[in-house]
Amino acid sequence: MGRVHTDKEYENELNQLRELVLLMGARVEEMIGMAMRAFRERDLSLARSTMASDRNIDQLEMEIDELALKILARRQPVASDLRFITTTLKLVTDLERVGDLGVNICERVLELVDDVPLDADSAITRLAESAHGMLQDALDAFVQYDAVKANQVMERDQTVDGYYAQLFPELVTHMMKNPAVVYRATRLQSIGKYLERIADHATNIAEMVVFMVKGQDVRHGQGPG
């Protein structure tokens, strides 16, 4: 936004809210990265410490909600400010859910550590890179007020859905060839599902960014205008 609020306090409050959202976004991104590293390296202690870090993320969600509420009460924001604040309130819900999914991934990692490795890891990695990338780009779009970038994120969701759809038959094939891998395969299936859900949340965030920037509600298949 070019101009700033004449009331500097108001401007500061909005900036503070934005920074808290970015902080939460960064923590969530980091968490997903660490969860996937724990998966690749079969690192139990990393998995455990990552799970513990979810508490910070939940804490941030509450802080952000509280600050947003205060601004709404004090300032009665309108137009772009109003869209920014309502977007923030909804966005942090998605981020908090992504944090929970990170915890879920770590829980599966803990279950997998002693098990026989299975050659579906590359499919999982592909899913993880895409979902993580979408999340990063959705958050960048939020910071940069970039509706074009947000639209690009929305388009990638289909690709991720495709990767997930390929994962399941791959795992079924493994399970049919060697029943001993069933335990591992179902755990991988779960991790795949969590990553696909992370991509969905990134898509939600991107839709909200479009609304925040342009005032268009593009959710649920409604086009612009």
Add this chain to the structure above:
Amino acid sequence: MSVQTQVTLPTNFVSTEERSDPASAGSDPLNPGVEYEIETSAPTSAGIKTKAPAKMRAQDLRAYFGATEVIKGITMPVLDKKVTAIIGPSGCGKSTFIRCLNRMHEVTPGSRATGSVMLESQDIYGRDVDPVRVRRRVGMVFQKPNPFPTMSIRDNVLAGLRLNGIKVRDPDALVERCLQQVALWDEVKDSLHRSGASLSGGQQQRLCIARCLSLEPEVLLMDEPCSALDPIATARVEELIHGLRKSYTIVIVTHNMQQAARVANYTAFFYLGQLIEFNKTDVIFTRPREQRTEDYVTGRFG
């Protein structure tokens, strides 16, 4: 009746929160709960086509104080039986504009206006138009409540008629009706003989509105009607505006944006004598199209 240079009958109807059956074009545009849209052919000077019957329309209106042009060519409708708010910073011309809507502007020595202001099918700036008659159809309420202090409440209500030499067949009924309309009747019915100045600020303002209504105007102009009132009195006047809207076309000038957001169906944003944006109030306050509007309503005054 409405001001249109071309009318196309609506082929589909836009429903609002109050869903109802569509009314037929050309009849009283406000069957309760109906909103339907007729294309008018003339755009506003802010480049937006309006789509509803207009009670009044300013067409390239320019207003001057001496040599200084303060309204710089405004084209804008005033939609029938809607509340239109005019917002904008000090000096943007909003008060001058509404004073042009009832030929009050020229009362100030050295002032004049050019362009036209249609009241239905009549240009109020036409050659043979009597400004006094215009002001009967287009009434005005001012910022500071100004009941005539030496007159009783009852006489205040009747003052407009008497000053215009209009005979009233049943003054008591008229007084009661007008005071009922402004929700003041129950509060003052036993003290109608008391001075108008004995009322509270909010009551005085409602009395002034009743005084306007006694002349049965078609349009009510309100220049910051609540600026001098406390929040409770303000809420009562806003409630009143909400009720009056069914029968009158209302234009309200306000520097309180939240008030515009609360009471108005449509909002016009003026800046330096020009109309910057005109649209439904919801749009102005959630997703305005013009950067200057966005900056003003959010508080980025620069």
